[in-house]
Amino acid sequence: MFRLARAATRAPRTARPLSTTPPTRDALLYLEHRDGKLNAGTLSALTAAQKVNGKVVGVIAGSESISSAIDSARRLPLSRLLVAHSEQYDHHPPSTLAPLLKTLMEKDDSLTHLFAAHTAVGKNVLPRAAALLDTSIIADILSLEDGGEVFTRGIYAGNAISTVKSGESRKVVSVRATAFDGADSSSSDQVVVEEVAPVQVKDHAPHVSEEMTLTARPDLGSAARVVSGGRALKSAENFGSIIEPLADSLGAAIGASRAAVDSGYADNSLQVGQTGKIVAPELYMAIGISGAIQHLAGMKDSKLIVAVNKDPEAPIFQIADVGLVGDLFQVVPELTKKLS
C-alpha cells in the first residue's frame, strides 16, 4: 500500500523534463553562535533556507566551548549537523571560516545554496566564501521564490525593492532576520552530529580582544518592542532618564538614531538604520527622531510605529501609525507613568 501511494505521488514528477529538476538541491546554513547560544538571526535564516528544498544542513564551528550551542542546534529542523571543532574558528574569523565553507560546499554536490544571517558575522564571512566559490552574493534578502532561484532585496536604503534571478550553480545568500520567522528550535528528535575536519589555513587577522556592551534588556535585533531616542534628547543623561524608564515599562530594547549615537548620547551598538541595526518589532517608539531616510530604512517594517516629536513636519510622522506632536520632556514621562 505504502509503496503504491508513493509511486502514485511520484508519477507526475517524472513527466517534468529532467534538466530543470536537479536531483537534489539542499542548503548549507552557517550557524552563528555566541556564549553557547545560537544567534536569533540564524533561526530566521534557517526558515529562508528551508524554502529551497526543505532540507538544510547546518554547520557549526568553534572550540570545545561550543557544546551547548551544538545541543541547541540539534533541536533545529536540520537534515544533518556538521561540526568543525577547532579553536581557529572562535570569534568567527573570515580567513579561516570562508575556506571551511567553500570546502564543505564543494565536497557535496547536493549543496547548491549557502546561507547565513545578515549579521555582522554573516556580512564578514559570507562574501569571502562567495568569492572563493567564484559566485556572486545575494545579500540581505527579504524573500525567495522558485526554490531559491529568485530573490528580493532592498536597495537604496530600502527605498526600492529589487528582484534578482541567479543562474549560478552555487548561490550564496545572506538573510535579513526580520523578514523571516525564526525556525522551531524545540524538536525532541535530535539531529545526528557529523564531525568534519577543520581546513588548516592561516588566520590573517586574528582576534585580539573584544568589548561588549552589557545590557539586561532584550537584544535590539530581535526584540518585540523597541524604544528609540534621537538628537532631541540633547544629552546622554536625558537619554538615560527619559528613554530607559519608558523602555523598562514596556519591556523593550533601546535603540537610537545615528544623530544620538554621533552626539554620544547612546552607544553605537544601539544604532537603528541602514548603517546600524535593521529592526521590525511589534512596537517601535521613535522619541525625538526626525526620521531621516537612513533611519527609516532600519525600522519601517515595524508593525506599529509610535512617534513623539515637537516638529509637526518631521518626516517620521509620514510613516508613524500614531503620531504625537509635543515636547518629549513632558510627554514621555507622562506616558511612562501611564504605562507603569
Place this chain on the structure above:
Amino acid sequence: MFPTRANLLRASSRVDINVLVPIKRCIDYAVKVRVNPDGKGVDNTVKHSMNPFDEIAVEEAIRLREKNKDLVDSITAITVGPQKAQDTLRTALAMGADKAIHVQVGDQHNVEPLQVAKTLKHFINRDKFELVLMGKQAIDGDENATGQMLAGLLDCGQATFASSLQIADGKATVTREIDGGLETVQGNLPMIVTTDLRLNEPRYASLPNIMKAKKKPIESVKETELPFDLKNRLETVKVAEPAQRTGGQKVDSVDDVVQKMKEKGLI
C-alpha cells in the same frame, strides 16, 4: 650627506606602504530615490556624489600619511564606473589622493561586487598595494561585500566595519564594530580594511586643492582591456517601490497614544 631612502628603510625597519582607495559614484545620500515606471531601475538623472563610506576611507588614508609622513608612500583612488565617475575621482584627488585609476564601464552598468573585487585584485597585482581602505558598503546596492570578496581573492587579511585603525611595524590593528560591541583584530599587511561611519569625519576639499587636483594624473582603462569580463552574474528581473505604510495619523494627547496601544493589544 643625506641618508638614502634605502638606508632610512633599513635603519627604521619601517615599510613604506602604498594605499589603494576604491571609491564609487552613487546617487547622493540625501536624495530620495524614485523607481522608474518601467520597473527596470531608479531615476539616475539626480545628484550623484562619492559613496559616504568611501569618503571616510579617503580621509583615513590621508590621515595615516599626516600622522606619519614616512609611513605612506602613495595614495591611489580607483573606481569602476561610467565616464562621470571621473568627477568622483577628482574629489578624492582634491581631498589628498595622489593619483587615480578609472576603469570605464557603460553608463547603465552597475558592476557587481565580485567583478569589482576581481578588478581591484588585477590592479593590486600590477601596482603592489599594501593597504586597501574602502567603504563597508555602497549606499546604492547595499551589498556590503566587495572588500570581503577582494580579501578572499587575494587570500589576505580583512578587517571590516573599522572604527579605528593603527599601523605599526607592518601590522594593522583594527577595532571593528560588531553586533553588541567592539572587536579588535590584528594582522600583517597586506590587509583590506572597510570603513564604518565612526572611523573619522571626512574633510571638505579646499578650492586650491580642487584646482591642484585637476593636474593630478588619472589613468583611464576600458573594461575591454581587462583580462576578464565585468558581466553581471545576477539578472535584475524588476525594481519596485517598497510597500507604502498607511501611517500619518496624529493624535492629540498621551491618553490617545495609550488608547491606540491598548487597541493593538500591546498593553
